[in-house]
Amino acid sequence: MxxxxxxxxxxxxNTYQMTVQQLIEKKNFTFKFLVTKINGKLVKRDERDxxxxxDGDDVAIIHLISGG
Amino acid sequence: MTFExxxxxxxxxxxxxxxxxxxxxxxxxxLARVGIGKLIITDFDIVNKSNLNRQYxxxxxxxxxxxxxxxxxxxxINPAVEVEAYDVKLTPDSIITLFSDCDVIVEAFDxxxxxxxIIETVLSxxxxxxLVTGLGMAGWGDTNSLRFREEGNLYICGDEKSEISxxxxxxxxxxxxVANMQANTVLxxxxx
Numbered sequence: 001m002x003x004x005x006x007x008x009x010x011x012x013x014n015t016y017q018m019t020v021q022q023l024i025e026k027k028n029f030t031f032k033f034l035v036t037k038i039n040g041k042l043v044k045r046d047e048r049d050x051x052x053x054x055d056g057d058d059v060a061i062i063h064l065i066s067g068g
Numbered sequence: 069m070t071f072e073x074x075x076x077x078x079x080x081x082x083x084x085x086x087x088x089x090x091x092x093x094x095x096x097x098x099l100a101r102v103g104i105g106k107l108i109i110t111d112f113d114i115v116n117k118s119n120l121n122r123q124y125x126x127x128x129x130x131x132x133x134x135x136x137x138x139x140x141x142x143x144x145i146n147p148a149v150e151v152e153a154y155d156v157k158l159t160p161d162s163i164i165t166l167f168s169d170c171d172v173i174v175e176a177f178d179x180x181x182x183x184x185x186i187i188e189t190v191l192s193x194x195x196x197x198x199l200v201t202g203l204g205m206a207g208w209g210d211t212n213s214l215r216f217r218e219e220g221n222l223y224i225c226g227d228e229k230s231e232i233s234x235x236x237x238x239x240x241x242x243x244x245x246v247a248n249m250q251a252n253t254v255l256x257x258x259x260x
Contacts, residue, residue, distance in 0.1 A: 033180035035187045040220050042191040045184070060219055064180040064187075065204045067232040068091040068243070 001055035016055060020048040024061065033064040074259065075103040079148075081258050082106045084170035086158055086186055088134040089113070090238055091202045092176030093124035093141075094247035099254060100142040106150040107142065108166060111135050112157040122240040158182075160189040168194060172254050175201040176247070178238075187222060196221060200253045205246040206230040206238055214245055216253065223257075225249035 002011050005027070012018070012026070020036050020043050036043040036051075037060040043051040053059055069077075083104050085092045088111035096107055111134040115125045129137040135153035142151050156162060163186055167173050173194075175186050183201060190199045204226035205214070213227040226246050232238050 031180075033184040035184060035191075035222075037191075037220070042188060044188055044192065062187075062219060062222075062224070063203070063228060064183045065206075065226070065228065065231050066178060066180045066183075067204065067206050067230070067238050068087060068089050068176055068178040068183075068202055 001053075003053060003056065004058040006060060017052050020051045020053060020059070023053055023059065024048070027061075029061060029063070031063045031065075035062040035064065036060070037062075069259065078103045078255075078258060079105045081172075082108065082170045083254055083258075084108045084167035084173040085110070085176055086163070086167070086173065087111055087176035087178065087182075088123075088138045089119065089176065089178050090122040090240075090243035091205075091247045091250060092174065093134070093138050094122075094244050095174055095176060095251045095254075096138060096142060097124050097145065098248050098251035100146045100149045102251075102255065103146065104149060104254075104258075106152065108152045108154070108170060109135050109138060110154045110156055110158055110162075110166060111138075112155060122238055122243040158186065160185065160193065163189045164193050167197075170197070172198045172200060172257050174250050174254065175199060176250070178232075191220075191222065198223060198257050200225065200250045200257075202226050202246045202250055204228045204230045205242045206232040207236040208239055208242060211242075211245070214242065214249065216249055223253045225253060 115129045139151040139153045200223045
């Protein structure tokens with residue numbers, strides 16, 4: 001499937017859908033604290049195992065960095 | 069717009085600032101200078117000597133509660149600003165209670181965990197409320213990596229990559245740049 005991930009086109013071979021958590025693991029996003037959205041809608045951290053990313057979706061995975 | 073017009077428009081606005089450390093204290097001072105009507109500031113910490121490398125406090129304020137010291141500094145610059153100072157550690161519930169009347173909320177925490185908490189809370193519980201976050205400002209130099217982008221109602225200021233560490237501490241220049249980018253974003257939203 002083809003999705004937009006953080007404003008970039010991303011082609012994921014041999015899959016037509018996956019959970020947000022699977023996408024995070026596939027992309028090796030190792031940050032402990034993230035904010036995830038599908039098509040502009042927040043996916044809370046405890047919903048990542050159930051929220052499904054499908055072909056054509058616009059996914060944002062924001063990395064939260066300490067400091068301030 | 070003249071400065072008088074800007075002040076007139078800003079005088080009726082309320083901005084919430086979650087955290088009074090490097091981002092929050094400097095952002096609050098910038099907003100106070102331009103004449104925001106009301107600032108709602110929260111923090112649970114006291115001023116420490118190690119904060120003075122970036123935070124808008126003075127040596128003589130060491131040991132004071134940050135929110136009270138910051139209120140004092142804001143009033144010393146612009147007594148027309150109304151400041152509500154809360155010495156609390158924010159939770160999802162208190163974010164909703166304290167900030168729901170704000171025109172814009174500024175995320176100014178230091179810990180990633182707290183940044184996640186406020187972003188998720190505002191996006192889910194206060195839909196449509198603009199939230200200006202600071203992500204990535206450790207170290208020095210590399211000015212061109214500090215940038216701004218919009219993610220719906222979430223406005224992101226910072227390099228989104230530099231983590232603080234023993235060898236890359238947060239310091240006045242880069243933290244100040246990001247704090248002022250946040251204040252600049254608040255103005256852009258309020259003067260639209």
